[in-house]
Amino acid sequence: MIQINRVMKESYQRIWQTVQAIPAGNVASYGQIADLAGLPGRARLVGTALKNSDEGRFQNRAIPWHRVVNSQGKISFPRQSPIYQQQVARLQEEQVIVLNGKVKLR
DNA sequence: GCGTTGACGCGGG
């Protein structure tokens, strides 16, 4: 984790909880998460919060970060990166179709 | 304190 003030920690917690609420097999955009977390226009903060989550968990519960993509439905990681491959693999396990780094809508 | 980065989003060209 990192050093952050109380206000920021609360924002992070709301973001983590919101992400945890995304059902398996579904995806949401950073902007949507920000809105739902009561932080409109703060999409970047969602990415920061996920990056700074404690080992991908919050309150001893896993945060399904792989279900978060950008507003274009695309994965926000370089194609070659291991993390990118990880996200695609996890999504496919949930029957989510990913083509050329982009999630297929149903 | 200050400049740079970045798991973003949106409008333009």
Place this chain on the structure above:
DNA sequence: TCCCGCGCCAACG
């Protein structure tokens, strides 16, 4: 579709 620029703003050096 790709590439910019701009707004946004916490984290980091």
